[in-house]
Amino acid sequence: MGHSTTEHGASHGSVGEYIVGLLLSIGLTALPFFMVMSGDFDRTLTIITIFVCAVAQVLVQLVFFLHMNNASEQWWNIITAIFVVVLVAILIVGSIWVMQNMNHNMLMGH
């Protein structure tokens, strides 16, 4: 039926793909947990590792579990996702920024 290739966001994976995705995810989860739980790593290094691993794991899951790729049928999936990423960034960074500014002005007075 040509079923497997033309749906939006719905191309299918293989067992191998899912297993690779699972192993990568386990690794990217275990590393930051290990660093925080052992407690004998530099704080800055640990924080950077947490964020790098989180972003990497989100990408791994998008590629290996949700099968996002640069196939042309997926163009709309990707363009909408990028739009939402921008919105999310504005929302989160903006909120923190505004509230920090406000806290600063409230506590310090002039």
Added chain:
Amino acid sequence: MSNTSMPAPEAGYTGYIDGEHHHDMEGDTVFGFWIYILSDCILFASIFATYAVLRGNFVDAPLASELFELDYVAMETALLLLSSFTFGMAMLGANDNDRKQLYLWLGITFALGAGFLIMEIKEFIHLTHVGASPWSSGAWSGFYGLIGTHGLHVFAGMCWLVAIFYHLHRDGITTQNRTRLMCLSLFWHFLDIIWICVFSVVYLMEMV
């Protein structure tokens, strides 16, 4: 006006592409669901932002860094991550029209989801008992709001799984049920992705 001659249509040509038409509907359903998931991302982003703003405001309530147990969180994470994997295996079963494999993996997914939810509820009860209740401070409100919303989504996903079991039992692996499974699998993987952000931003950052 035009004098270009068109080739004669093939025998049986109706002007409609029947198979393709149905097919597009299916793709549109999944794409529509994808748009819903992206809007859900914005919901979670708002709650994450709220949590980020409130995270330091404990007032008299116990500090999160005194109460979080990372090995417990690691267990929860393992359950949810595995369930994402088993849902993928279930989808492969559906693609092969292998009903037994589909039921088996969906069943495991449901059990893992239930395990995750039970662990989360136990954690909530424990935290509330030791004084970190949702109403105790801004930071804990943000915590329960964020984790609770994610938990509610997992619960919704499990209800949906039950509905899909019913549909599969009634109709078998039809095109429509495949589309339903596709949407639920997107939803389930999405919840796992949100959880990655939760354990990184909430638990790990609080304990570092």
